[in-house]
């Protein structure tokens with residue numbers, strides 16, 4: 001059985017990580033263009049670092065929830081038969097026990113050097129422009145994929161979608177591409193498709209089956 005699971009901000013909502021589009025979502029405070037684009041970084045690296053440094057620091061105060069731990073059990077059961085792809089840049093899947101998590105939009109706890117291209121695990125701030133541990137240049141940026149940038153590992157994802165028997169989407173509004181196009185891609189290769197989300201998403205009509213409710217209830221019920 002080959003399964004691809006895609007997760008979004010909704011799977012971390014019950015852990016206390018704000019989602020993007022919900023009323024008190026992150027974007028409310030900041031216009032997307034102002035914080036999550038290469039142009040914004042060029043214009044004001046300090047402002048962008050403030051945004052990501054705050055989100056990185058907030059990770060210390062949250063913990064995985066039953067949806068994360070259920071997907072770790074699914075990984076144990078399916079082994080290589082599961083590809084877990086997340087749009088989230090938090091580390092709650094790993095802290096929930098998943099060992100193979102494909103962060104297509106990057107990770108908060110990683111820094112990317114614009115000088116040498118090296119990646120470094122990072123837990124503190126980047127706003128004080130620390131030197132890159134490998135090349136010493138003070139050009140470390142958040143290792144996240146901004147709007148207009150190409151997501152990480154699209155080839156591996158597309159290969160897995162093409163071979164999938166089942167595609168499951170958890171806690172995502174289906175508003176951001178290319179992730180929002182995965183359901184059609186997988187269905188095009190014959191996969192069954194299932195949406196687990198609090199409310200109908202922008203792409204609900206594209207799924208064979210939709211179950212609406214909290215991920216903390218729906219995912220364990222589906223996995224176990």
Ligand SMILES: CC(C)NC(=O)[C@H](Cc1c[nH]c2ccccc12)NC(=O)[C@H](CCCC/N=C(/NCCC(=O)O)S[C@H]1O[C@H](COP(=O)(O)OP(=O)(O)OC[C@H]2O[C@@H](n3cnc4c(N)ncnc43)[C@H](O)[C@@H]2O)[C@@H](O)[C@H]1O)NC(=O)OCc1ccccc1
Pocket residue numbers: 007008009010011013014019020021022025036087088089105106144145146147148149150151154170171172173174175176177178179196197198199200201213214215216
């Ligand atoms: C706004 C949108 C229209 N714009 C885009 O999609 C753009 C442009 C674009 C490209 N193709 C298009 C086609 C059409 C239109 C536009 C485009 N896309 C890009 O720029 C992408 C790059 C996009 C990545 C940007 N970076 C992020 N994040 C990292 C940074 C950061 O985090 O700061 S995106 C970011 O926003 C998205 C937020 O969506 P969700 O995670 O779904 O969160 P949201 O709040 O919206 O929804 C939460 C859902 O959960 C539900 N929920 C809430 N609580 C619970 C609960 N308790 N249980 C269950 N569900 C729950 C809610 O009801 C809700 O439905 C995530 O992807 C997240 O990672 N790059 C690219 O296309 O490059 C070229 C390319 C592509 C392919 C191949 C080659 C080249």
